[in-house]
Amino acid sequence: MTTEAATPALLKDLLGPPALETIADAGAAASPHFDRPAFVCAASDGLEELSIMERVRHIADALHIALSGDYAAALDILRAMAPRLTHAFQAIAVTEYVARYGLDDFDGSMDALADLTRFGSAEFAIRPFLAADTPRALAIMTRWTAHENEHVRRLASEGARPRLPWASRVPALKADPTLAAPILEALKADPSLYVRKSVANHLNDIAKDRPDWLLSRLAGWQQDDPQTAWIVRHALRTLIKKGDPGALALIGVGHGAAATVRHFGISPTTVRLGDRVALAAELVSDAAETQRLVVDYRVHYARAGGKSAPKVFKLKTFDLAAGDTVRLSISQTIRDFSTRRHHPGRHEVELIVNGQTMATAAFDLSSN
Incomplete structure (x- = not known):
């Protein structure tokens, strides 16, 4: 017996017809004034051709048709x-209604977003405000940074990210990505990992435009608090990948290493798309x-055209005792992503230790 591979689910299908029915049922249960048939008709019209974020906006407009003309x-x-919804993206579509129709009631809308973000992040809906x-x-x-609910605290950071993926840009934050610094300061030791991830991502956004400001600010943070130390390490990841000496110093790493690479190799050295390549390295400490x-x-x-595009991957961070040897290995599958397409040819690989290239190897991607 043979089976066919299942077709990968599309992200936009999270807001397909079943989701519309769930939202419609939630509206009808919430109020007799919610026009369920009008919502389903408007939300279904032209849905198939829309991407996930286009569907978010389309559903918000359908909600506007189904809801009372009184905004409050x-x-x-x-x-x-919101509590009757079954997926975060359904709630994101609900928050989008606030983004599209609530600017004239600024404070009321912001209060509503703080409530609704508990069910599906309002990070996109807050951008117009x-x-x-x-x-x-x-x-x-x-x-909001003092709010008891971690979702509201996260919204304070995530909603104000200068480079928030999928979100509209905020001109003031583009001009000065440090404007939300008081929010980040207030959350720098937050007990919630969910919040700390947002703070670290927010700071990493800033690193791409204002690295000197970021290094100066983080240098003043006391890393004896493990929550703060976690944020600092993750906030610096872009600069660490670039081998920035200031970023390395902030996590207690010198620029360059007193070590010798005895071996750095890749196998196999010729692969096809879909194959795995394994990297192995052996380092010995030369330090006292x-x-x-x-x-x-x-x-x-x-x-194409003989050019190349570099991408840095994390391997390991560790302490190496004087004279000790460590063997490292990792493997990855060579496959296409929506953000990266592979081309046949030679792929050079560098081993980077504390920001310095210490060895090179290569593999060839075959076209057949």
């Missing part, structure tokens, strides 16, 4: 609907005392 009353219905009045929105979000090592590897992906 509509917010009450949305709040009652930040763009419309950045100081006012940031002041409200700064107060224990040293911390950050080991990465950089793959120079072949591109």
Whole structure:
């Protein structure tokens, strides 16, 4: 008996017809004034051709048709609907209604987003409010950093990220990505990993535009708190991959290492798309005392026309005692992603230790 491989699910299908029925049922259960047939009709019309974020906006517009013309009353219905939803993206579509129709009630809308974000992040919906009045929105979000709910605290950081993926850009944050610094300061030792990840990602956004500001700010953070130390390490990941000496120093790593690479190899050296390649390295300490090592590897992906595109991958961070030897290995499958397409040709690979290239190897990707 043979079986066919299942077709991969599309992200946009999270907001397909079953999701529309769930949202419609939630609206009808929340209020007799919710026009269920009108919502289903409007939300279903043209849905198939839309991407996931286009569906979010399309569903928000359908909610506008189904809800009362009174905005405050509509917010009450949305709040009652949210607990009945079954997936975060359904709630994101509900928050988008606030983004598209709530700017004239700034404070009421911000309060609603703080409520709704518990069911599906309002990080996208808050962007129009930040763009419309950045100081006012940031002041409200700064107060959220003391909220008892981790989802609201995360929204304070995530919603104000300068480079938030999939989100609209906020001109003021693009001009000065450090405007939300008070929010980050307030959350730098947050007990929730969910919040700390957002703070670290927010700081990593800043690193891409204002690395000097970031290094100066993080240098003043006391890393004896493990929560803060975690944020610092993850916030610096882009700069660490670049071998930035200041970033390495902040995590207790010197620029360069007192070590010798005895072996660095790749096998097999010729692969096809879909094959796995394995990297192996052996390092021996030349230091008289224990040293911390950050080991990465950089793959120079072949591109058309003989060009290449480098990408750095994390390998391991560890302490190496004086005179000790460590063997490292990792493997990865050579396959295409929506963000990276592979081309036949030679792929150079560098072994990077504490920001310095210490060995090179290569593999060839065959076209057949």
